[in-house]
Amino acid sequence: MLAVDLAGDAVRAKNGAMVAYDGQMAFKKMTGGGEGLRGMVTRRLTGEQMAVMEVKGQGTCYFADxxxxxxxxxxxxxxxxxxASNLLCTDAALRTGTTFTGLRGASQGNGLFTTTVEGHGQAxxxxxxxxxVLRVTREYPLQVDPGAYVAHTGQLKQHLQSGVNFRTFLGEGSGEAFQLRFEGEGLVYVQPSERTTVGGEV
Amino acid sequence: MTGPVIHDVHTLPANDNVHAYAFSVDLDGRWFLQKGKMIAYYGQIDFHGIGHGHLEGLIAGSFHSPLHAADWVVAEGRGKMLLADRSFDVNSYDLDEGNLTIRSGNLLAFQPSLSLKQSIIPGFLTLIGTGTFVAASNGPVVFVEPPIRVDPQALVGWADCPSPCHHYDHQYLRGFWGGLRAHTGIGGASGEEHQFEFTGAGTVLLQSTEQVLPERETGALPAEEGVPGGGVPAPESGSQLPQLPGGLGGLQRRFGL
Structure with a gap:
């Protein structure tokens, strides 16, 4: 559970993630992720849907999912x-947006687009x-299972790496046929669990 | 405020837990792991499905449940590899010239110096030899020594001791009324009448919930007479009391007829 202390300022949170609060709070649904008309259209087009509310007030607000x-x-x-499904809450000062991720999204079953958060503050x-949290450096690139990937920061180039060979088609696949390869400098957040993905089955 | 711990290839532990739910393997050679349990790795690692090929010799040496092989993968190469299983607790255990039997769904990965065999108890696998293996459990694992009776759902595995037998606690279900109660459920049952009983020297591994991890296929058994679960019925024993039709045979026995 996340406790956020507010003193007249605001945070953006996933719609319906509030479980309790004390003090004075106002919850406002933000259409299109609070990114204005352009963001709204982008999200609609890309399918990277994100239902967001703005929480503003005085006191402590508790979020959980x-x-x-x-x-x-x-x-x-x-x-x-x-x-977008892994983003719970951001400071109001942070800008969110959508970006194209390429083939990676397809293997994850999460669509071809991902959400970006930029600025100064906490998410x-x-x-x-x-x-x-795993650090990627130039000498040590990192491979991540698409089902376990949560987020990343920094100057990272990612591409989908495939270990599919003829044996996959004989039903002797390794179950690790697709990996995301991260190269550059940055941090990758990995969860100790795998979502069900298309790639995980081969 | 301190941020989360950031790991890189050097600070990741070698063959130890990163936290309660993720395990880091310092790979230099080969490991067996269950399909889909690798979450990330550094270095050069190849994943091979188990089948015929250049790993045939290795598999013949340390893999003994042929039809179950499709669920397993060999990781080969050098680097650090992170393993996790649906955010269950993971732990590593060392075997030294020992044997350990574990529920098939709980075993995550093991070194090829161990050999994996089907247990004659359905749904369980046995590891024999010296080496490290990684297992998942729902909540932390507790080690206990026999003699002990354990709840079937809490059992993860056992090491070095004889296989368990079933134990039924029917002390309070005796006599006619007890029989009636046991058969009809009138009067209620505690839900703890059935346990596994362990005796002898060894260790029993228990998990701290009664939620069983989904079972993995352990492979078909050879259809031979005398193999439990092999599908060949044992020869009929001699004459018995004539049984009442339907399910009443059980009733007869319960009432001591």
């Missing part, structure tokens, strides 16, 4: 890439089990 683990990420100007991510 299906008892999943919550991880706080502090952003100082960098860009966080996260799946809360949900994960199934506490996330492991």
């Amino acid at each position: 299906r008892a999943t683990e919550i991880n706080l990420v502090r952003l100082q100007g960098e860009k966080l890439f996260v799946e 809360a991510l949900t994960s199934d089990g506490p996330a492991v």
Whole structure:
């Protein structure tokens, strides 16, 4: 559970994630993720839907989502890439948007687009089990199972790597046929659990 | 405020837990793992489905449940590999010239120095030899020593001791009224009448919930006479009391007829 202290300022949270609050709070549904008309159209087109509300007021507000683990990420100007379903709450000062991720999304079953969060402030991510934060450096690229990927920050290039060979088609697949390869400098958040993905079956 | 711990290839533990739900393997060679339990890795690692190919020798040496092989993968190469299973607790255990029998759904990965065999108890696998293996459990694992009776749902596995037998606690279900109660459920049952009983020297592994991890296919058994679950019925024993039709035979026995 995430407790947010508010003193007249605002946070954006996943719609319906509030479980309790004390003090004075106003909850306002933000159409199109609070990204204006352009954001709304983009989200509609890309299918990276995100129902967001703005919480404003005085006091403490508690957020939770299906008892999943919550991880706080502090952003100082960098860009966080996260799946909309894993984003619980952001500071109002953070800008959210949508970006194209390419083939990766297809293997994850999460669509071809992902959500970005930019600016200065904190964001809360949900994960199934506490996330492991892994550093990627130039010498040590990282491979992640698409079903376990939650988010990443930094200057990372990602591409889909496939280990599909003729044996996959003989029914002797390794179950690890697709991986995301991250190269560059940055951090990757991985959850200790796998979503059911198309790629996980081969 | 301190941020989360950031791991890189050097700070990840070698063959130890990252946290309660993820395990880091320092791979230099080969490991067996269940399909789909790898969440991330650094380095050069290839994943091979188990079948014929250049791993044939390895599989012949440490893999003994042929039809169950499709659920297993060999990781080969060098690097650090993270394993996790649906955010259940994971733990590693070392076997030293020992044997351990574990519920098939709980076993995550093991070193090829161990050999994996089907247990004669359906739904369980046995590991024999020296090496490390990783197992998942619903909640932390508790180690206890026999003699002990355990709840079937809480049992994860056992090491070095003889296989368990069923134990029924029917002390309070004796006599005619007890029989009636046991058969009809009138008067209620505690739900704890049935246990597994362990005796002898060894260790029993229990998980701290009664929620069983989904079972994995352990492979078909050879259809031979004398193999439990092999599908060949044992020869009929001698004459018995004539049984009442329907399910009443059980009733007869319950009332001591």
